[in-house]
Amino acid sequence: MNKKVYIVILNWNGWKDTIECLESVFRSKYNNYKVIVCDNCSNDGSIEKIRQWADGKLKANITDDPRIAFYTSPAVEKPLQYLEYTREQVENGELSIDEPPLILIQTGKNLGFAGGNNVGMRYALAKSDFDYIWLLNNDTVVQNDTLLYLLEHVKGKPQMGICGSTLLFYDNPDKVQAFGGAVYNSWLALSNHIGLYQDYNVPVDYLEIIEKKMDYVVGASMLVKREFLLDIGLMCEDYFLYYEEVDWAIRAKKKYVLGYAPSSIVYHKEGASIGSSSNPLEKSFIADFYANKNRVVFTKKYYPWLLPVVYSSLLISIVNRIRRRQWSRVIFLIKILFSLGEYRHERN
Template identity: 45%
Template sequence: MSREAAEAKGPGRVYVVLVNWNGARDTVECLESLFRSEYPDFRVVVCDNDSSDGSVGHLLDWASGRTPYCAPGAVLGGLTAVPVPKPVEHSLLDGPAAEDAPCSAPLTIIRTGKNLGFAGGNNVGIRFSLRQGDCGFVWLLNNDTVVLPDTLKKLVARARSDRTIGIVGATLCFYDRPGTVQALGGASFNKYRSLSRLLGNERELARIGAAELGGVEGRLDWVSGASMLVTRRFLAEVGLMEESYFLYFEELDWALRAGERFRMGYAPGARVFHKHGAATNERKGADTSIYFRFRACIRLYRKLLPYHMPFCLYGIGRYLAVNLIKGRGSVFFPVSRALREEFF
């Protein structure tokens, strides 16, 4: 076997990282789907971001079998209708010291001690995974998702097929409308309009042809954080997720930092069903969501696209104008807060 082939093969174990914040019910359903995976070599790491709803206790009760699992009466409830066998061997770790601990069970729950945000919570799991010598890939997966038995297998197959790929995205569909696409892998990004567009958003998956699916990677600028299979080599060369955003734009930051060193990949057959917004308890139009989104946008441009900052400000102005015209004046307050904190 050549050196290049050996490097491409590498360690095969996948560490699946979920970040939980007051979402044990979603996390348990996600775990039920994960532990049916056909891929033979994986471990799951749940990083709890200081939940206040007793999430860790609920997860431990589920894993030990003390609390019976009941599949939700939803469209996709059938995916987890028959619970996986219990107990699920697990370990519970606390705080920063947890990152140096060995992975001794299929499921590891780490209490981070505070709400570290999306990137911070994921980074705890990534550091823990990388300290295990057998880690070949890290799969960052939103806790408000469910997956098919072959999802992980197909993601890994795409990553192994091309060494220039650093992150592989999946076909994301809406949990409550499983035939409708949320994103084909992720999104395109126009830095001159400060605008990202989810590829395939709101289209019927059955109506998208193989040729179009095959062309997704040519338009894919960043992979959605709802499902990102990341190679160990990418993490070693590009680094961890940027934590200063707290929420939003972490995926685009990662892709921009990678530059020409890595491509974003897409596995069309890898399906992930996403309860959009539940992972952050987001509600459409919520002030906190708007605030974090625009604060993150400004920070990304300042850090990685400083000469294009006028385009970022133009995009913010356009957003305000459109919403004010439509009578949604309340957006002014979270947007102005983000501008004030970042510039004044």
């Protein structure tokens, strides 16, 4: 197996997480890959910090948990060669023939999850020399065989368009965040990660059931086939944050199936840059805003007859925010509920 893989990592004000992720990625046992880091117009000096790391002038922050630190230390050999592009150069095809291990792309503005990752995928499509793209969250650490197991699982399965990994909580690696994907409830416009909070040491012997159950692959780790991209297209940029994965999956449903590689392990910090959390009490304003706004956006697009049900659930959300005295969140939920113009959260 010598298929070329582009690993696309999106950064937004999260250089500490990103360079820890890169330390693990560049220790991969699979060697035919290039890494693309897309920076969504960070204002914390992320690009400069990543440059310093690649030059060997800045060390990554390594966890004290030896189960995870094993995959990030000792540090990979530096310096690492890299090239830097703007989004305009990528979109105009102004790319170098020579390709170092690391490509840095400045997107120029905060394009959101889909928009930022799409820039990296457009680079790969412009080069036209790859077989797979691995979309990997920057707030992750991977084992050195994580990519190998993904590639092994999709081998010989032409209808498998996207494959996911076993996601474990970075701060509690004995607990599962997701067995590859999630189940989507179209009535409530909400998702549930398969296996959430289960003990990881309990063997999973129902792979086929999980793959049939999955409505989409969780975006923290998605191995995407080149044929899938050429056929279905890039991720939809209407959402900015959340619902991109389920939108992608529903567009491809009649042509492709989803996969899950159980032995492909990813330790995930769960939304470190935007304050996402499985616990609604810990969810940041921006995460709460887009999670609720896009329930309506996605339902209007694919299940418009279910809008009354989704609106009813938003009313319940409003009551819950009132009980918590989260008045700013009450306001945006009311605006979403009554569709009072195009209400957006400041993205930068």
